[in-house]
Amino acid sequence: MNREKVRTVTSxxxxxxxVGIIKQKPHLTFALLLVLFCTMVFVEFYQHPLQSTAAADTxxxxxxxxxxxxxxxxxxxxxxxxxxxxxxxxxxxxxxxxVENNDSQPIDFFIFLINKSVNTVFVYDPIGPLSFTWTxxxxxxxxxxxxxxxxxxxxxxKYVLSISYEIDPSAQATYLFFISDFxxxxxxxxxxxxxxxxxxxxxxxxxxxxxxxxxxPSPRPVxxxxxxxxxxxxxxxxxxxxxxxxxxxxxSYFVRFNKTALGTAPxxxxxxxxxxxxxxxxxxxxxxxxxxxxxxxxxxxxxxxxKTKLVSSLLSEAEQAVIQAINEEGGMAIQRKICERTGFSKxxxxxxxxxxxxxxxxxxxxxxxxxxxxxxxxxxxxxDLNAKEQVKEEQS
Numbered sequence: 001m002n003r004e005k006v007r008t009v010t011s012x013x014x015x016x017x018x019v020g021i022i023k024q025k026p027h028l029t030f031a032l033l034l035v036l037f038c039t040m041v042f043v044e045f046y047q048h049p050l051q052s053t054a055a056a057d058t059x060x061x062x063x064x065x066x067x068x069x070x071x072x073x074x075x076x077x078x079x080x081x082x083x084x085x086x087x088x089x090x091x092x093x094x095x096x097x098x099v100e101n102n103d104s105q106p107i108d109f110f111i112f113l114i115n116k117s118v119n120t121v122f123v124y125d126p127i128g129p130l131s132f133t134w135t136x137x138x139x140x141x142x143x144x145x146x147x148x149x150x151x152x153x154x155x156x157x158k159y160v161l162s163i164s165y166e167i168d169p170s171a172q173a174t175y176l177f178f179i180s181d182f183x184x185x186x187x188x189x190x191x192x193x194x195x196x197x198x199x200x201x202x203x204x205x206x207x208x209x210x211x212x213x214x215x216x217p218s219p220r221p222v223x224x225x226x227x228x229x230x231x232x233x234x235x236x237x238x239x240x241x242x243x244x245x246x247x248x249x250x251x252s253y254f255v256r257f258n259k260t261a262l263g264t265a266p267x268x269x270x271x272x273x274x275x276x277x278x279x280x281x282x283x284x285x286x287x288x289x290x291x292x293x294x295x296x297x298x299x300x301x302x303x304x305x306x307k308t309k310l311v312s313s314l315l316s317e318a319e320q321a322v323i324q325a326i327n328e329e330g331g332m333a334i335q336r337k338i339c340e341r342t343g344f345s346k347x348x349x350x351x352x353x354x355x356x357x358x359x360x361x362x363x364x365x366x367x368x369x370x371x372x373x374x375x376x377x378x379x380x381x382x383x384d385l386n387a388k389e390q391v392k393e394e395q396s
Contacts, residue, residue: 075100075197077158082204083190089176089208091167093118099159106152110161113195114143116175117168123147125161141171181374185214185258191250198245207236207257214256217378223254223330254330318344322352323380326362326373331381335371 078098123130135144213221226238325341364371
């Protein structure tokens with residue numbers, strides 16, 4: 001028992017010392033903070049692993065109209081959210097947060113809102129598990145976590161904690177589902193709402209092993225475009241990085257992928273030959289590829305304006321606005337989103353979609369109480385349909 005007390009007090013003093021260093025040099029010590037955090041969490045969880053009883057000790061309080069309000073005296077300095085799609089297509093999320101108090105009053109608790117139905121919630125800091133109350137709203141399919149901090153967070157102090165949870169299987173089909181069109185693929189629609197002002201945010205979405213992004217032009221495989229794409233242990237990882245996110249900012253991320261034929265993503269190793277003739281052949285091939293690439297972009301640059309004028313001349317101004325709205329949603333959108341982006345009424349959008357469907361430009365299908373619209377003609381994807389004025393000027 002005495003050893004446990006000494007170990008807990010020592011960890012507490014180490015954390016306070018580290019927080020003092022961060023106050024002086026936050027940018028230089030952030031990397032050290034993450035390394036120390038991962039090390040302490042590994043050691044603590046190895047000695048005292050989290051069991052399912054941690055979730056059982058904190059059952060959700062189910063209510064219809066929660067009155068919890070987010071404290072405005074703090075903000076999130078860093079937020080890294082990792083969404084991992086498991087091999088059984090279940091969704092697991094781990095959010096690592098660095099919270100800072102910018103108010104003169106100390107903070108004893110921290111409220112974190114999740115705009116999804118979740119299960120099996122764990123909250124912990126570098127020392128170990130944290131106590132929290134879990135308020136679940138079935139009406140809005142959301143959860144609020146009221147997390148008790150290990151010690152009061154004073155002004156300008158920083159606190160590191162992690163929140164892990166899995167999406168409720170009953171609500172999982174809302175975010176990840178299979179579409180049989182275009183040879184069959186999985187479609188992930190992941191909306192996010194930032195209930196706290198965030199200085200730096202990083203979202204990482206990992207695909208299951210043996211799955212790759214769609215390669216065709218329609219539908220678009222990823223929207224919005226990620227900051228970078230990595231392959232880690234045969235898993236495709238998409239990364240988005242943002243700075244200065246305002247309160248209540250919401251955005252949706254779309255990822256479309258399918259399973260590879262062999263079940264695992266191929267890893268290719270290239271060994272350069274030693275013979276001079278082989279080097280010469282390789283150089284020739286690389287030169288041919290480079291020349292062909294340059295020629296392709298030059299030709300594409302010349303042909304694209306003509307293609308844009310031709311497509312624009314076939315569409316009315318209202319039809320162009322609808323096509324532009326669908327492209328802004330990644331080539332696939334629900335009818336309600338099209339109405340919001342164009343400002344058109346529901347009946348007007350329905351008439352325009354019917355005409356475009358007759359022209360074999362797109363396809364409509366029932367999606368709950370509305371329609372889901374997909375552009376099926378590649379000529380209308382990623383086209384700058386604002387070239388109508390340029391066509392008029394050249395004709396005059």
